[in-house]
Amino acid sequence: MSLNMFDPVDVVVVGGGLSGLVAARELQAAGRSVHLIEAAAELGGRMTGQRVDLSGPGSAVAAPASSPWVDLGGQWVGPTQTRFLALLERHGIRRFESPHDGETVLVFGSTRCTFAGFFQGFPEGQPPAVPSADWDDAMAALERFQALVEELPEGHPHHHPAAAELDQLSFQEWIDANTHTPFAAWYFAYFCRAVGFLGPAEPEQVSLLHVLWGQRTAAQGEHPEEELLHGGAGQLPALLAADLGEGVVRLGEPVRAVSQLEPGGPLQAASGVPDQADPAGSGPTAAHPVVVHTDKAVYPCRAAIVAMPPAQAAQLRFSPELPADRLELQQRMEMGACAKVLVVYRTPWWRQQGLSGIAIGDRPWVELCADSSDPESGTGVLAAFVVGHRYARWAPLDAEARRQAVLGDLATYLGPQALEPVAYVEKDWPAVPFVGGAYAAWMPPGLWSRCGDAMRRPHGAVYWAGTEVAERWPGFFDGAVRSGEEAAAAVLAQLG
Template identity: 30%
Template sequence: MPHLSLGNPNPLEVDVAVVGAGLSGLSAARKLLDAGKTVTIFEARDRVGGRVLNRKLKNGGVTELGAAFVGPTQDNVLALASELGLAIFKEYNSGTNLAYFGDRRVEFPSASTVPPLDEVTTTEIGTLIFELDSLAATIDVEHPWNHPNATRLDSVTLRDAAHSIVTTNDGRDVFDLAVETIWSAESDQLSYLYALAYIAGAGNETTLGTFERLISVNGGGQESRIEGGTGLLPNGLADKLGRDGILFNNTVQSISRQASGKYLIKGSRKSVTASQVIVAMSPPLAGRITYSPPVSAKRAQLMRRMFMGSIGKANAIYTSPFWRETGFTGQVIDTVGAVRATYDDSDDAASYGAILGFIQADRMKALDNATEAEIQELVGKDYMHYFGQQAADVEEWAIFRWDKEKYSGGGPTALAGVGTFQRYGTALKKADGGIHWAGTEASDYWPGYMNGAIRSGERAADEILRGADLV
C-alpha cells in the first residue's frame, strides 16, 4: 500500500487531499491508497476519530464519549470491526425498563419499544409509527429530495406531522423523547422530509429502514457494543494507513483552485497541493473553510442552514451493575430530568457497573455553561431517582459536552429544518469541481452514524476513482 504523503513548508503535491480524520476521511483515504493514489489527510485535532472518542476509566475499563453502538444492517462498520479483530457484544437488555412522566413512574419489559400507556395513547403512537415507516418506505435514500411530495413534506416540522396524529400529552412526550434520543434536537426543529429520509436510511440495500430500528436495542441501532470501545475503529484504521501522513493540529483555512487546475489546501501549519479534495466534515463545519472559487450557491446555503444537534454524555461508574440485581435493564426515559435517556454501559463481563445518560437538545443547551460539578449533581439526582440511594456511590464520572467541542460544535450529526432538505439537499453529495463531499450526513444509509461516515467516505473516493461527477 502506498504511504500517505507528509506536507512540508513548500506545499507538497499529492493526488488527493482529505480534510478530516474521522471514520469518513480515513475510509476515503484507505480506498484511494488501495487504488495507488497519493493522499494527505488534514486534521484539526491532535487525534483521529472526530465524534468517535474513547476515554479510559480509572478501573481499567473504557467508555465512549461519542458514538457507542452498532446494530443490524450497519454492514460497513460491522465489517471494519471484524477486519480489525474487534469483539462485539450485546447491549444489556434483560429485565425491566423505566419511564418517568413527571413524578409518575412506568415499568415495562425491555422487549417493548415504547412504554404501555392508556389505550388512546398506545393506539395513536402505533398509528404514528406505522405512518412514519410507510412514508419512509416511499423515500429514495439516494435522492430523497426527488420525492413527489418533497416540497410539502419539507415545509412541515416533524412535530406538526406527529402531533396531527398523536393528541395526548403522554403520547407527545414519548414521541418527543424518542426524537431527542435519535437526533438530539427538538421535534419542531426538524423537517418532516429530512426525518423521513433519516428513517429510510436506517437499513441497507435489502432491508427497509424503520423508526423502530432507530430507537430499539434488540434488532436496532443500540443492539451491540464493541469491546474496548468504538474509538478502536478509527485508531485501528489510522494504524493501517500510517499516521505519519496525517497532518494533526492543522486546521484547513482555505481551499483554492490554482491556474494549473489543482487545489491549494492551506492549513494553519502546513499546506498541500492536490488534484482532488475530499471534505469529510459536517456541512456546518465545512462552511468555516474559505473556498476559491466559491462553492455552488446550493452548497453554500446548505452549509449555512444545516445545524448540529446538542448532546452531552454523563457516565457514572460503579463497583457493579447493581440495578440488574433488582431486575432492571438500566434503560430509562424521562420527561423532566436533566437526563433524557440512559443505558447500561457496563463492560461485557460486568466487572464494574456504568450508567450512561444522554443530555440532549434544549436541556443540553441550558447546561452548556454549567460547571462539571453542577452537571454531576443534577445527573446524580436523576440516577438516584431512577435506581435508589445506591446510585449515589459513584466511583468516577465521565462527562463530555459535544456542544463545547470547537471542531464538532455539537452532535451526533448535522440536521435540517424546514425549507432546507428539498431545496439544497442535492449539495450534500454533488461535487463542486474537484471538491468532493463526505461525512456521515452525506450517506444514503445510516446518516448520522459511524456506518454512514464510512459509506460516505468510500462513496467520495469512488467518485474520484471513477472520474465522475455526482448528479
C-alpha cells in the same frame, strides 16, 4: 511567516474522523498518494474514548491500563450496518450483545413503571403501563408516520414527489396534527431527541421530511444498538491511522482554504487567504489543480475530499466560491446539541433489582440512559444523554450542579445507588472545537428542498464526505464508513 510547501499528492483528505480515515485508506489501497489533515490534536472526531480511573470520584485521562474504557462518542453497532461491521472484522475488534436483560423503566409525569419492552422509533415487547388511551393514541400516530416513511424512495429524499410539501412542515406540526394525548406527543418528541440520525433536534426545529428520511434509511427497527465493542469504538481511529503509515497524517493543523483551477477559467487563489499562505508557485496548476492551505503548509493535489460536518466545512474558504445552495446548506444544517455522560459504578447493581439499565422518561435533564457495561471489566456503566433544550439549560451550570442534575435523574429512574458512582465523565460535544455537536447534523424545514442536491455534488475536484452525507445509516458509524468509501470511489473515477 514561512510555510512548508509539500510535494504534490493525488488526494488531500480534510478531516480525520472515521469517514476521512476510511477515504484515505481506500485511496491508498488503490495505489494513490494521500495526505490526511486533521485540525484537532487527535484523530477520530466523534469516535473517541478514554479509560476511567476507579480509585475514586471523578475521572482521569491518564488512568491505569487495566481501567475500563468508555466511549465518549458513538458506541453501538447493528446487524445491518454491514460496512462498519466489515471494518471491525478487518481490525479484529470483538463485539458483545448490548446488556438488556431485565425490565425497562419509564417515568412520565409523576408515574414510574417498569415493563418488559422498549420503544424508540418502534415498539418492542410489552407496552408500558400507561393508560390504554395514551398508548393507543401513540400507536395510531406511529402507523400514520410509518406509512409516510414507506412512501419515500431509497437515497436522499428531496426528489420524492411529495418532498416539498413534507419539507415545509416541522416535525412538531405533524405531532400536533396527529396526536391527542400528552403521552403520545412526548413519545414522538422523545424519539426526535433520542435517535442518532436526528441530530438530536427538538421537533419544532427539524423538518418532517428529514425525520421521515432518517427513519427510512436508519430505521430503529433494524436494531442499530444491538451490540457494543470490547475496548470501545474509540480504539479504531488509531488502528486506521496505523494502516496509513508514516507521514500521511497531519494533526493539529486546521485547514483554512481550498483553491482550485476553475474549469475553463484562470487560476484562482482562495479568497481571503493571507499573501504568505499562497507564495509564488504554490497555487493550482494543470498537473495539480487543487491546493489545500493551512496556517503551516500548502498541499498541492489532484483532488480533495472534505470529510467534515457541513457546519464545520463552512469555516473553510473556497475559490472558486461554492454555489449558493452549498453555502446555505453549510450555514443552516446545524449540529445536534448533545452532551454524553458516562457514569461508572463498581458493579452493574441495577441488575440485582431486575432492571435492564435502560430508562426513558420526561425527566428535566436525562430522557434516556442505557447500560453500557463491558462484561469483561466487571464494572457497571450507564450512558446518559442530555440533549436539545435540556442541554441548553444544563450546559451553563457549574460542574457540580451538572453532575447532581444527571445523577438525580438516574436515581429517579433506577434508585438511590445511582447517586454514588466511582467515576463520572462528561463529553460536552457542542463545546468541542472542530466538531461542534453530536450525534449528527439535522435539516430545518425547507432546507432539503432547496439544498439537497448540494449534499453530495462535487465542487470541481472537491468531494464531500461524512456521516451526514450518507444515503444509508446517516448519523451512525456505518454512514461514515459508506460515505468515506463512496467519496474515495468518486475521486478514483475522476483520476481515471
